Amino acid sequence: MQALVDAIRQQGEILPGGILKVDGLVNHQLLPHLTREMGETFARHFAPLNPNKIVTIEVSGIAPAIATAMVLGVPMVYARKKKPVTMKEPAFTAQSVSRTKGGVVDLYVSSEFLGAGDRVVVIDDFLASGGTLRALAGMIAVSGAQLLGIGCVVEKQFESGREKLADLNVPIHTLANIVRMSEAAGIEVEAGR
Ligand SMILES: O=P(O)(O)OC[C@H]1O[C@H](OP(=O)(O)OP(=O)(O)O)[C@H](O)[C@@H]1O
Numbered sequence: 001m002q003a004l005v006d007a008i009r010q011q012g013e014i015l016p017g018g019i020l021k022v023d024g025l026v027n028h029q030l031l032p033h034l035t036r037e038m039g040e041t042f043a044r045h046f047a048p049l050n051p052n053k054i055v056t057i058e059v060s061g062i063a064p065a066i067a068t069a070m071v072l073g074v075p076m077v078y079a080r081k082k083k084p085v086t087m088k089e090p091a092f093t094a095q096s097v098s099r100t101k102g103g104v105v106d107l108y109v110s111s112e113f114l115g116a117g118d119r120v121v122v123i124d125d126f127l128a129s130g131g132t133l134r135a136l137a138g139m140i141a142v143s144g145a146q147l148l149g150i151g152c153v154v155e156k157q158f159e160s161g162r163e164k165l166a167d168l169n170v171p172i173h174t175l176a177n178i179v180r181m182s183e184a185a186g187i188e189v190e191a192g193r
Pocket residue numbers: 027057058059060061097098099100101124125126127128129130131132133161
């Protein structure tokens with residue numbers, strides 16, 4: 001997605017710990033034209049798989065996920081990181097490591113909104129180590145739903161998440177790919193794959 005690649009070139013910043021800051025377009029401020037194009041691009045890519053649900057993780061996955069769900073006309077469910085009193089039991093749960101806040105986080109999805117018969121495409125903002133998507137895929141498997149594919153806005157190729165998720169045997173589609181980044185060489189970003 002060329003507009004996203006251009007925006008990352010213009011606004012992306014490298015932070016310590018191999019973190020790419022794209023708060024101006026993905027993780028804090030959202031740009032409607034870019035978010036809409038993300039949704040349209042993911043929807044075009046995954047429509048042939050005929051999903052009946054988009055699943056993501058709060059908080060930064062919500063925007064591209066709802067943009068995709070709106071184009072496909074299907075519900076979007078997001079895993080919560082704190083279990084609210086409104087969430088009915090049983091809930092599916094897993095743990096992941098938050099890359100931007102540190103520490104282990106619990107993920108919760110209610111069985112009210114995910115279960116056998118669901119055909120799921122997962123949309124998230126970042127594919128880095130793949131740990132968060134692995135946790136979510138585990139919850140989807142336990143629920144009895146079928147995982148059809150994974151879409152991520154930004155892939156950090158140098159963290160090899162794609163290779164680590166290969167055993168899930170689902171297509172992974174990303175919109176921008178960070179091949180490498182370093183203070184010396186800057187951010188090498190190309191179209192997703
Ligand atoms: O592939 P991984 O190494 O697991 O990294 C990707 C995950 O890291 C971020 O979550 P984080 O909790 O940092 O942020 P968020 O609250 O902004 O969604 C991002 O939203 C992905 O879910």
